[in-house]
Amino acid sequence: MKETSSVVKSFKESIFATLTKKAHKNQAINLSQGFPDFDGPQWIIHLAKKSLEKGDKHINQYAPLEGIKSLRQIVSKNYKKFYDLDYNPNTEITITNGATEAIFSTILALVNPGDEVIIFEPFYDSYLASIQLAGGIPVPVTLKTNDFKWNSNELREAFSSKTKLVILNTPHNPSGKIFDTLELEELSSLIKEFDTYLMSDEVYEFLLFDNNIHLPPATFKGLKERTVTISSVGKTFGLTGWKIGWTCAPESLSHAIRMVHQFNTFCVNQPTQDAVASALEKLDDYLPGFREMYQKKRDLFIKGLKDCGYNPIVPKGTYFVMVPIEEHTKLNDVDYCTELIETKKVASIPPSAFYIKGDEGKKYLRFCFAKKDETLKAALKNLSS
Ligand SMILES: Cc1ncc(COP(=O)(O)O)c(C=O)c1O
CATH class of the missing domain: 3.40.640.10 (Type I PLP-dependent aspartate aminotransferase-like (Major domain))
Incomplete structure (x- = not known):
């Protein structure tokens, strides 16, 4: 049989899919992939229902x-x-x-x-x-x-x-x-x-x-x-x-x-x-509340990470935070990420997946804070344990 496309053959399973599986297997709190663990605004969902009908x-x-x-x-x-x-x-x-x-x-x-x-x-x-x-x-x-x-x-x-x-x-x-x-x-x-x-x-x-x-x-x-x-x-x-x-x-x-x-x-x-x-x-009516909600989540999570002894890079936008890990471990990002999933039951992303030249990504983990406050608090509790 002839081979499939050589470009496609070089693609591996995405880091998000791999980590999500690992997080599930270990029943870890998933702060890896970038999406909220809560539903979008009900008024927009209602608009979609109206559109269908x-x-x-x-x-x-x-x-x-x-x-x-x-x-x-x-x-x-x-x-x-x-x-x-x-x-x-x-x-x-x-x-x-x-x-x-x-x-x-x-x-x-x-x-x-x-x-x-x-x-x-x-x-x-x-x-x-x-x-x-x-x-x-x-x-x-x-x-x-x-x-x-x-x-x-x-x-x-x-x-x-x-x-x-x-x-x-x-x-x-x-x-x-x-x-x-x-x-x-x-x-x-x-x-x-x-x-x-x-x-x-x-x-x-x-x-x-x-x-x-x-x-x-x-x-x-x-x-x-x-x-x-x-x-x-x-x-x-x-x-x-x-x-x-x-x-x-x-x-x-x-x-x-x-x-x-x-x-x-x-x-x-x-x-x-x-x-x-x-x-x-x-958008004008929606954005202030949206920003306020995420600002609170960012502040809650950053403070919690600092209380755990981390020194996160405070993001100006997005719902991600990069956390330097060198002061905590000799492991690289992939191994430390795995360790946190297995021992602290918290999943993040090893950013080295986002590099092809530099190796700076090995010194960080990326966490997503687009999560319910209770999810963030539970993750912080686990990290501090
Ligand atoms: C930088 C960036 N671009 C694009 C996307 C994909 O956006 P969409 O879900 O609209 O395809 C993402 C999703 O995480 C992203 O982080």
Whole structure:
């Protein structure tokens, strides 16, 4: 029998799946994967029920390839309102099956075999797989701990005439960092100098603490025309299972993305799009309570970790926290993570899975605090025992 695809053969089970199984087996409290252990807002779930029962005979059929009009329109309205960015809902916004499909479709749409793609490590794991499936060559630039800044020389050296695409994630999973104006200006000038595209993954755009502000790279001079901005509602509404995301990009890039989307999933389920379109109208009312809830969770968890003798890197955004482990153990991240699952019954993520060049990830664990307060308190109790 002939072999399956050599790229696919190189893929292993994701660290999340492995750790989730291990956590179950050990009955550990699971602070590994990034999703809430509580339901999303009931008012949005109610909207979805209403969408299903609208009696519109089309609602349960295929949606338009590019997404339903009302959803594209509110996404467009929100980019204008929050960031003063103009995207034409007809030609520049495409609804996808979560940010993950947006990432995959964007990379497949832009990258030819042999093109180089700059990724900042630690990175969200789907970037690497999508680059490899497109036949691209990942060029990692390590964000140096503890402030997760790149080294300017290393960044410049990563660029070449072969660079096609740069991938940035802000606010950043797993560090909780928000890239600032100076960093984005530096990156922006290299992107323009080397004539590359930027894919900006902003799925945590509204999950910010301490009045921090999210800066979409597309707002920087000369970047919008070469940037694909990606977001989704999974994190913002705590509905990760709904898988509604989008890309915002100039028409020619959006067209290419739509062509990949067309032959991959074709479209996104319509009742959920309909509900999300209504929910996104209410972001102004929703966001203050959402941020307050997560700020309290972050503060509770950070304080608890400090009480356990850890020295966590306080995240500015996202619902993850990176915790240095060197003062606690001689073990690397994978072994210490396993030890905590087996002995303290608490599961986290070993961040070395998010690196291909540097080995800084071995000195940390990543915890997700998108959990009920009782879950966080129980985990902290176990960790302190
Ligand atoms: C940085 C980042 N990008 C994208 C995603 C995937 O988003 P979605 O669930 O909308 O596919 C995640 C989910 O954890 C993420 O952390």
